[in-house]
Amino acid sequence: MAKTASIAEGKRKAGRRYKGFSSWNNYLFLLPALLFMAIFIVYPIAYNVVLSFQDVDIYNFRQERNFVGLDNYVQTFRDPVFGTSFVNSVIFTVLSIVFQFTIGFALALFFNMKFPGRNLFRSLTLLSWMLPVVITGTIFQWMLSGDYGVVNALLQSVGILDAPYNWLSEPKTALLATVVANIWTGIPFNMIILLSGLQTLPEHLYEAAKLDGANKWLQFRHITLPLLRPTLLVLLMLGIIYTFKVFDLVFIMTNGGPVNSSTVLPIYAYQLSFSTFEFSRGAAVSMIMFAMLIVIAIFYLRLTSKEEAN
Amino acid sequence: MAQMQIPSAGLREEPRRKVRWQPWAKTALSLLMLAVFLFPVYWMIRTSMTPVTALYQNPPQIFPANPSMDAYLDNFVRNRDMLRYIGNSFIIATGTMVLSLLIAVPAAYALARLPLKGKALIMILLLSIQMLPGIMMAMPLFIMFSRVGLIDNYAGLIFADLIHSLPFAVITLRPFFLGLPSGLEEAAKIDGCNKFSAFVRIILPLVKPGLMTVAVFCFLFGWGDFIFALTLSSSDTVKPLTLGLYSFIGQYGTEWNNLMAVATIAALPIIVIFITMQRYVVGGVTSGAMKD
Numbered sequence: 001m002a003k004t005a006s007i008a009e010g011k012r013k014a015g016r017r018y019k020g021f022s023s024w025n026n027y028l029f030l031l032p033a034l035l036f037m038a039i040f041i042v043y044p045i046a047y048n049v050v051l052s053f054q055d056v057d058i059y060n061f062r063q064e065r066n067f068v069g070l071d072n073y074v075q076t077f078r079d080p081v082f083g084t085s086f087v088n089s090v091i092f093t094v095l096s097i098v099f100q101f102t103i104g105f106a107l108a109l110f111f112n113m114k115f116p117g118r119n120l121f122r123s124l125t126l127l128s129w130m131l132p133v134v135i136t137g138t139i140f141q142w143m144l145s146g147d148y149g150v151v152n153a154l155l156q157s158v159g160i161l162d163a164p165y166n167w168l169s170e171p172k173t174a175l176l177a178t179v180v181a182n183i184w185t186g187i188p189f190n191m192i193i194l195l196s197g198l199q200t201l202p203e204h205l206y207e208a209a210k211l212d213g214a215n216k217w218l219q220f221r222h223i224t225l226p227l228l229r230p231t232l233l234v235l236l237m238l239g240i241i242y243t244f245k246v247f248d249l250v251f252i253m254t255n256g257g258p259v260n261s262s263t264v265l266p267i268y269a270y271q272l273s274f275s276t277f278e279f280s281r282g283a284a285v286s287m288i289m290f291a292m293l294i295v296i297a298i299f300y301l302r303l304t305s306k307e308e309a310n
Numbered sequence: 311m312a313q314m315q316i317p318s319a320g321l322r323e324e325p326r327r328k329v330r331w332q333p334w335a336k337t338a339l340s341l342l343m344l345a346v347f348l349f350p351v352y353w354m355i356r357t358s359m360t361p362v363t364a365l366y367q368n369p370p371q372i373f374p375a376n377p378s379m380d381a382y383l384d385n386f387v388r389n390r391d392m393l394r395y396i397g398n399s400f401i402i403a404t405g406t407m408v409l410s411l412l413i414a415v416p417a418a419y420a421l422a423r424l425p426l427k428g429k430a431l432i433m434i435l436l437l438s439i440q441m442l443p444g445i446m447m448a449m450p451l452f453i454m455f456s457r458v459g460l461i462d463n464y465a466g467l468i469f470a471d472l473i474h475s476l477p478f479a480v481i482t483l484r485p486f487f488l489g490l491p492s493g494l495e496e497a498a499k500i501d502g503c504n505k506f507s508a509f510v511r512i513i514l515p516l517v518k519p520g521l522m523t524v525a526v527f528c529f530l531f532g533w534g535d536f537i538f539a540l541t542l543s544s545s546d547t548v549k550p551l552t553l554g555l556y557s558f559i560g561q562y563g564t565e566w567n568n569l570m571a572v573a574t575i576a577a578l579p580i581i582v583i584f585i586t587m588q589r590y591v592v593g594g595v596t597s598g599a600m601k602d
Contacts, residue, residue: 025505029420030432032413036476040469041439044450051450061453107343115336121344123588126595127351130580132534134552135573138559139350142357142566150353153369184350192595245443248536252556266445273449274541286446293441301434 045290051283058277072284082285084260085268088175092182092250092264093243099183100239104190109220111191112198122195129188137252140181144168171261174254178262182249186242190235197231198224230303237300241293265289354577357570358382365567381571392572394546395554398464399533399576402550405468406475406532407525413472414479414524419509421480422487423495433484436477444537447473452541462545470538475528482527482594486520487513523594526587533579551576 052072054065076082111122128136143150146166155161167177201224209219225232247266250256256263256271263271269289273282357365359377385392421429451470452461460466490513498508514521539553549557555572562568584591 026420026424026426029416029424029509030426033417033476033480034432036413036469036472037435037439040451041442041447041473044447044454045442047450047454048446051453056453062457110336110340110343113336115333115340117337118340121337121340123584123592124344125347126591127348127581127584129595130530130584130591131351131577132536132552132580134534134536134555135354135577136350138555138569138573139354141559142570143350143353145564145566148366148368148370148566150370157369184347187347189595192592241441245441245445247443247445251536251540252559266443269443269445269449273445273452279449279453282445282449286443286449289443290446293443297438297441301437 048283048286051280052287054280056279056283058279061279068280072280073288075281076284076288081260081263081268085256085263085265088260088262089244089264091175092179092246093240095176095179096182096186096243096246097236097239099179100186100190101236103183104187105194107187107191108194108198111195122191125191126188128184129186131185133185133248134252136181136185137249140177140184141168141253144177144180168254169258171258174258175262178250178253181253182243182246185249186239190239193235194228194231197228201227230306233303234300237296237303241296241300244293244296245289351577354570354573357566358574360567362565362567381567382575385568385571386575391546392551392554392575395549395551396575398548399550399552401464402467402471402535402539402548403529403532403579405464406471406535407528409468410472410475410479410528411521411525414476414483415514415521416509418480418483419487419513422484423490423513433481436480439477440474440481442473444474448537448541451538455542460542462543462548464548466542467535467538467548467550468532470542471532471535475531478531479524479528482524483517483520486517490516519590519593522587523590526583526590527594530580530583 053067053069055068055071056065107125111118144152144167146152146164146169149164149167151167152161152164156164165173167173205223205227206219209223214222245266246264247270250262250264250267251270254262256267265285266289269282269285272278272285356372356374358381359379360374361376361378361380364371364374364376420426421432447470451466455461455463455466460469494512494516495505495508498512503511533550534552535550536552536556539550540556543549543553551572555569555576558569558572
């Protein structure tokens with residue numbers, strides 16, 4: 001009652017009325033989180049920016065540094081490995097997303113039907129997503145290994161391969177092998193998000209369509225897809241961002257090799273920072289990656305705010 | 311008229327004929343798909359129980375004839391290195407979980423229910439942090455931490471893991487607070503609570519499911535972390551199991567039964583949590599990813 005009365009009198013009065021709940025000490029609840037973010041997130045990012053304009057490596061990182069302007073960025077763009085890793089990152093991301101998304105979507109449609117045990121099966125698929133990536137990488141390394149890997153054995157027994165093939169140490173297939181493992185981890189995430197989207201769609205639209213004689217495909221094309229559009233867009237955007245920064249899986253399976261054939265941008269940044277210890281070069285690569293992600297993130301935030309407005 | 315009859319005729323027949331077998335056919339189909347999909351997990355467990363002699367058989371047996379526990383005995387009973395890694399993983403994962411909750415819960419509450427300025431900005435900041443590549447944080451943290459002695463330190467690893475678990479926790483918890491009825495704090499105040507005791511005594515017990523979900527996921531973040539363990543620790547004293555498994559690959563190369571035994575043990579807490587906390591897990595997948 002107090003609330004309705006105060007609406008007309010404006011916010012000032014409402015503020016006074018719930019004094020205990022609207023004063024400065026509300027910020028105390030946020031303080032630990034803000035402090036943490038300032039020290040461990042904002043500061044390191046700012047530090048990264050500064051580093052990328054200096055000449056810091058393992059020898060001088062405790063001492064005075066020199067500013068070198070855009071040198072690190074120029075060097076990065078001149079380095080052919082940067083181009084290779086960028087292309088690899090794009091291939092890795094696009095292939096992963098296409099397959100995760102379509103397989104996840106198909107599974108979501110399947111699990112959206114009612115049948116005994118569907119909840120159990122649906123959540124069991126999540127196991128692949130929850131497994132630490134190091135474990136996933138190790139399992140796939142073993143399954144794809146040349147001489148005794150189960151994948152080769154399988155392909156040989158059905159006659160696709162004549163001789164064992166070393167998926168991870170051939171430049172032609174190393175990146176693809178990491179993509180396969182990444183698809184496997186990503187399918188459940190796509191499925192669960194799409195499934196929760198599907199479950200919000202109103203049943204009566206499908207009943208009406210059925211009465212009009214629309215078959216399953218037409219229903220999918222004209223009801224499911226348009227209504228699910230916001231979910232699809234957000235999911236694709238998030239998928240791109242998450243996939244673009246995948247590091248562990250590639251590091252474990254191939255470490256970027258052979259001869260950079262599977263080096264993606266995070267691996268490239270890692271090698272500069274922690275193999276050759278050229279911190280400033282690594283920082284520059286991180287900044288370039290960051291810029292790419294920001295572009296995608298801006299799209300993402302605009303999409304979510306548009307969705308909120310609807 | 312004709313148009314009206316066709317669907318109703320269909321409706322009359324469909325339920326009777328299809329209801330009996332079709333759902334079970336779907337169950338069978340999903341069982342089959344699940345078996346294919348989770349084959350890698352099966353293969354990990356199978357390999358861990360394969361004796362060395364049967365390891366390099368071609369073609370490999372899908373079901374091992376005589377399973378052996380040697381790999382487990384070798385790596386966890388005779389050799390104790392892995393036990394230390396497991397202990398480290400538990401310390402790091404538990405620390406990540408506790409600290410994430412301590413910091414994120416009040417923040418999520420404030421962002422959901424208290425009048426504050428700049429809420430939208432903070433939410434955007436949190437969403438963006440989730441998108442940061444780990445390597446971008448690892449390098450500056452390495453330099454920062456090596457100055458203040460946080461390299462090779464549990465606290466250092468926990469702080470680093472919090473970079474991803476904290477925003478996740480706040481974003482996931484906020485909707486739980488938003489979903490509570492609006493007069494709660496005022497009622498609590500009338501009953502003599504102040505802002506902080508109302509939060510602890512009245513509000514927190516009501517969002518228990520949310521707290522469980524977040525706790526489970528933050529633990530998993532800490533347990534599964536690799537990049538920070540790789541870059542911010544070098545000695546065995548704090549190395550978690552993920553890193554132990556990785557260095558094991560380098561050391562033992564192709565002793566896949568040993569590797570898979572270690573991998574299985576590393577996966578075990580995940581599988582246990584997964585089975586016991588299933589309902590919290592499914593909720594966490596969607597809430598962290600989407601807007602509220």
